[in-house]
Amino acid sequence: xxxxxxxxxxxxxxxxxxxxxxxxxxxxxxxxxxxxxxxxxxxxxxxxxxxxxxxxxxxxxxxxxxxxxxxxxxxxxxxxxxxxxxxxxxxxxxxxxxxxxxxxxxxxxxxxxxxxxxxxxxxxxxxxxxxxxxxxxxxxxxxxxxxxxxxxxxxxxxxxxxxxxxxxxxxxxxxxxxxxxxxxxxxxxxxxxxxxxxxxxxxxxxxxx
Amino acid sequence: xxxxxxxxxxxxxxxxxxxxxxxxxxxxxxxxxxxxxxxxxxxxxxxxxxxxxxxxxxxxxxxxxxxxxxxxxxxxxxxxxxxxxxxxxxxxxxxxxxxxxxxxxxxxxxxxxxxxxxxxxxxxxxxxxxxxxxxxxxxxxxxxxxxxxxxxxxxxxxxxxxxxxxxxxxxxxxxxxxxxxxxxxxxxxxxxxxxxxxxxxxxxxxxxxxxxxxxxxxxxxxxxxxxxxxxxxxxxxxxxxxxxxxxxxxxxxxxxxxxxxxxxxxxxxxxxxxxxxxxxxxxxxxxxxxxxxxxxxxxxxxxxxxxxxxxxxxxxxxxxxxxxxxxxxxxxxxxxxxxxxxxxxxxxxxxxxxxxxxxxxxxxxxxxxxxxxxxxxxxxxxxxxxxxxxxxxxxxxxxxxxxxxxxxxxxxxxxxxxxxxxxxxxxxxxxxxxxxxxxxxxxxxxxxxxxxxxxxxxxxxxxxxxxxxxxxxxxxxxxxxxxxxxxxxxxxxxxxxxxxxxxxxxxxxxxxxxxxxxxxxxxxxxxxxxxxxxxxxxxxxxxxxxxxxxxxxxxxxxxxxxxxxxxxxxxxxxxxxxxxxxxxxxxxxxxxxxxxxxxxxxxxxxxxxxxxxxxxxxxxxxxxxxxxxxxxxxxxxx
Numbered sequence: 043x044x045x046x047x048x049x050x051x052x053x054x055x056x057x058x059x060x061x062x063x064x065x066x067x068x069x070x071x072x073x074x075x076x077x078x079x080x081x082x083x084x085x086x087x088x089x090x091x092x093x094x095x096x097x098x099x100x101x102x103x104x105x106x107x108x109x110x111x112x113x114x115x116x117x118x119x120x121x122x123x124x125x126x127x128x129x130x131x132x133x134x135x136x137x138x139x140x141x142x143x144x145x146x147x148x149x150x151x152x153x154x155x156x157x158x159x160x161x162x163x164x165x166x167x168x169x170x171x172x173x174x175x176x177x178x179x180x181x182x183x184x185x186x187x188x189x190x191x192x193x194x195x196x197x198x199x200x201x202x203x204x205x206x207x208x209x210x211x212x213x214x215x216x217x218x219x220x221x222x223x224x225x226x227x228x229x230x231x232x233x234x235x236x237x238x239x240x241x242x243x244x245x246x247x248x249x250x251x
Numbered sequence: 252x253x254x255x256x257x258x259x260x261x262x263x264x265x266x267x268x269x270x271x272x273x274x275x276x277x278x279x280x281x282x283x284x285x286x287x288x289x290x291x292x293x294x295x296x297x298x299x300x301x302x303x304x305x306x307x308x309x310x311x312x313x314x315x316x317x318x319x320x321x322x323x324x325x326x327x328x329x330x331x332x333x334x335x336x337x338x339x340x341x342x343x344x345x346x347x348x349x350x351x352x353x354x355x356x357x358x359x360x361x362x363x364x365x366x367x368x369x370x371x372x373x374x375x376x377x378x379x380x381x382x383x384x385x386x387x388x389x390x391x392x393x394x395x396x397x398x399x400x401x402x403x404x405x406x407x408x409x410x411x412x413x414x415x416x417x418x419x420x421x422x423x424x425x426x427x428x429x430x431x432x433x434x435x436x437x438x439x440x441x442x443x444x445x446x447x448x449x450x451x452x453x454x455x456x457x458x459x460x461x462x463x464x465x466x467x468x469x470x471x472x473x474x475x476x477x478x479x480x481x482x483x484x485x486x487x488x489x490x491x492x493x494x495x496x497x498x499x500x501x502x503x504x505x506x507x508x509x510x511x512x513x514x515x516x517x518x519x520x521x522x523x524x525x526x527x528x529x530x531x532x533x534x535x536x537x538x539x540x541x542x543x544x545x546x547x548x549x550x551x552x553x554x555x556x557x558x559x560x561x562x563x564x565x566x567x568x569x570x571x572x573x574x575x576x577x578x579x580x581x582x583x584x585x586x587x588x589x590x591x592x593x594x595x596x597x598x599x600x601x602x603x604x605x606x607x608x609x610x611x612x613x614x615x616x617x618x619x620x621x622x623x624x625x626x627x628x629x630x631x632x633x634x635x636x637x638x639x640x641x642x643x644x645x646x647x648x649x650x651x652x653x654x655x656x657x658x659x660x661x662x663x664x665x666x667x668x669x670x671x672x673x674x675x676x677x678x679x680x681x682x683x684x685x686x687x688x689x690x691x692x693x694x695x696x697x698x699x700x701x702x703x704x705x706x707x708x709x710x711x712x713x714x715x716x717x718x719x720x721x722x723x724x725x726x727x728x729x730x731x732x733x734x735x736x737x738x739x740x741x742x743x744x745x746x747x748x749x750x751x752x753x754x755x756x757x758x759x760x761x762x763x764x765x766x767x768x769x770x771x772x773x774x775x776x777x778x779x780x781x782x783x784x785x786x787x788x789x790x791x792x793x794x795x796x797x798x799x800x801x802x803x804x805x806x807x808x809x810x811x812x813x814x815x816x817x818x819x820x821x822x823x824x825x826x827x828x829x830x831x832x833x834x835x836x837x838x839x840x841x842x843x844x845x846x847x848x849x850x851x852x853x854x855x856x857x858x859x860x861x862x863x864x865x866x867x868x869x870x871x872x873x874x875x876x877x878x879x880x881x882x883x884x885x886x887x888x889x
């Protein structure tokens with residue numbers, strides 16, 4: 043049936059929802075797909091990537107639907123990216139190529155994320171007025187990492203020392219208990235002799251001196 | 252000087268094709284033992300009768316189990332021209348139901364194996380059960396196969412008595428066909444010479460050309476300890492030796508080289524399982540009138556698509572080889588001891604498919620949940636497939652919103668592989684109301700007894716095969732499918748509106764399928780009925796006495812054929828120690844559960860059905876709900 047010709051796969055990773063569409067995208071499917079994609083946004087997903095590489099046909103009413111979705115996502119502070127490079131979809135999106143962020147492949151999108159980090163840094167630098175050269179930035183990064191590393195080493199060493207001390211205390215406690223037991227045992231043995239007057243109790247010995 | 256009359260003696264030839272086969276699944280050790288016994292018998296016969304010419308066909312997987320010494324003996328016989336080896340493939344691919352690339356890979360692997368083990372590539376192909384597909388001619392030609400051997404029942408009746416071989420073509424490609432008379436150990440001709448005399452006598456062609464008749468003798472590899480299958484073969488070979496002057500055994504390739512074909516025959520797509528009264532060209536209608544075979548087939552195609560997408564990658568050859576075993580025709584034909592009608596066989600096929608699927612790179616993307624809308628049933632309608640790394644559920648929103656497959660990755664099992672035995676009138680992949688699926692919802696008269704539900708009862712609702720609209724959700728914690736139907740309930744003589752919404756969800760990577768029902772009465776009057784939903788679970792261990800049903804402190808063991816009535820249940824567990832699975836059903840409200848077996852002792856255990864029931868009273872403009880979950884976990888196998 044034309045209204046159900048498209049296969050949809052939805053999955054997520056690292057906070058991004060990936061939507062894969064495959065098959066012919068007919069006019070009759072636009073409402074159905076719109077409902078599903080809008081539903082994903084309403085579920086709280088703000089970062090969407092839609093892969094259209096396996097779409098074999100695309101009706102002209104499909105790109106405006108994606109435009110609607112883009113407006114919705116951006117209005118909620120999110121982002122929408124499209125991934126395709128096949129001719130059919132490229133032609134359908136040609137009038138909108140400057141509006142949608144379009145990537146030829148998933149790998150290109152991943153590379154873009156790294157460069158986005160870089161761009162973010164530059165943007166913040168302009169806003170705050172803080173300028174830093176690369177060597178200085180690297181030096182600061184190493185310095186901070188070094189602080190953290192030193193802190194971690196100190197904590198590790200201290201924790202090792204504490205464990206040793208605890209072990210020592212345990213051993214001494216055990217030794218003390220054993221010694222007390224032996225002392226009591228010896229006292230018990232000496233008592234009959236004390237009673238017979240053969241041995242002096244310890245306090246009398248001291249007094250005798 | 253006298254006149255000499257030169258009498259030419261036209262030999263009549265017999266091409267004897269010996270086909271050791273195994274339909275059942277069994278361990279490699281047993282296969283090796285059986286294959287060695289067969290190899291010894293064949294080598295002994297070829298060694299004893301120097302004039303004997305034997306054609307042998309065996310799947311590559313059985314051939315590679317043969318002992319090395321036996322292989323070298325057989326190689327020797329082949330070298331001296333006494334033995335010709337034909338091929339079905341690495342296994343016995345079901346050409347009509349398999350993707351072309353997989354069948355080609357299967358046959359090619361089999362051919363390479365024969366070439367490696369026996370020193371020469373086979374020239375002939377034997378489609379298992381004469382499952383002929385005209386489109387396969389091009390594949391066979393590409394692979395270098397020159398002829399095929401099929402049952403003579405594929406020919407029109409007028410041509411079946413002719414002695415020789417034919418050419419067949421399709422879309423410009425052609426291949427030679429040897430039609431054979433198929434014989435098993437139980438119906439092989441008692442006297443081969445009489446049979447041959449009859450076969451040649453029936454040929455309407457009275458010319459003096461050399462004639463050929465072919466006998467395809469099937470002998471089971473899994474025979475018992477006795478000598479039964481080889482007894483007929485030995486006596487046939489002895490008879491041939493005695494009548495050598497009249498009938499000579501010949502190899503297919505030799506006859507092909509020396510004699511032209513009888514003519515051209517167009518063969519339609521066919522399957523010959525010796526089913527009485529069967530029309531060969533309608534075999535797919537007959538086959539898909541059985542339950543479960545269609546689902547298994549669609550599942551196989553889905554996994555094949557996944558493997559096909561990564562065929563260029565390293566390591567994919569191993570996955571393809573694993574698919575050869577699931578592609579085997581014996582998994583898709585009903586038989587007394589094998590095939591999809593047996594739960595254990597079906598379970599094995601699903602297990603293999605799930606294992607292959609879990610090795611695909613796409614499985615890494617299931618973390619956190621995935622939801623797919625795809626035409627899995629290949630009927631033009633979409634199914635909803637929800638998956639995480641532990642569980643995978645297939646939902647048919649068009650027929651009752653039922654869950655028809657539920658994979659548990661921890662044990663590579665499809666928990667819903669229970670099947671309704673028997674045949675339907677028409678072929679279907681899924682037939683609402685007949686196909687054993689789960690979460691099939693009934694609206695029943697109040698106070699209905701379990702015995703009534705098993706027999707005739709009045710269905711008040713229209714949800715069993717109703718079309719549900721659906722919405723999918725993907726959150727950070729999981730995936731969800733919400734199905735909704737504006738249905739009806741029969742109250743008195745009139746249909747009144749009743750809306751049902753049911754939501755299935757899978758969270759994170761847990762092996763837990765949550766479900767929630769909500770019924771809405773939008774009419775001005777109250778409703779009173781019994782709500783019931785069916786779960787059909789496949790638990791092969793239960794049939795072997797290795798299972799348990801637990802409800803609170805009560806334990807039911809060996810319950811495969813018992814009918815159990817439980818009341819006020821919120822927590823129930825089913826364990827299958829053979830499969831190593833524990834399924835816990837938890838509900839928010841106490842429910843009644845009717846537990847009964849699927850199948851009969853004569854047909855075999857096909858699963859256990861649980862019918863969850865609750866009396867429902869909904870006032871006007873009111874809602875009723877039921878929430879629950881199915882938790883699955885692996886347990887120790889015993």
